Amino acid sequence: MEEKRMRWSILAFGMVITALGASLSVAEISCSEALRSLITCTPFLVGFGSDAPDTVCCMGVQYVFEQANTTATRRDLCQCFQNFASEIGALPERVKELPQFCNIHVTLPIDANVNCSN
Template sequence: MAKGMKFACLVLACMIVVGPITANAALLSCEAVHNYLAPCIVYVIQGGVMPRGCCNGVRNLYSTAHSTADRQQICGCIQQNARRVGSVLNPGRAAGIPKACGVKIPYKISYSLNCKTVR
């Protein structure tokens, strides 16, 4: 279950790495990314009602990623953990979280997102 939670966080973080571009990069740690997205884990793995904390975390992470470097760092955290964890989450549920939370991202959520293309 712990491996599944890490993977779920990674997929969710990948969904929200695009945000407004500014001059200063905050460069978030992988631990910070995990903390923002932790409330989403059970929903992505098991379904049910999406926790309010999930949308709050998604919106907060989205607004924290101010630069391309921030978004690529978040994506890298996702990929790093995804390699360690199997596919125990529901990719359809994960892909639907941004829309359900009112966060628009300009790309399709998938396991194969190339972090170098994230702007």
């Protein structure tokens, strides 16, 4: 059960990253690398622990944001995270709050129903 929550949390968080847009970095990031980078955000996203993500979580958010620098990569990551959605239970309000807590500007709405092909 805990693993399912963690995966959903990572999915939801990934949708945040997908919405963040491109950065200047050249490297691309894989699904598994993104999931590993965001694992520390799980307690915050599922409502366990503190009311704010920790510094390591925000560093992971920033890293994934910087690496998701092409439309194709962002689409792939979106799909990657959506594949976990039915298995994990992140709190939607926590997902929406993550960019604000990590001081990252989001230009698109954070929504579990996002269309990854757009």
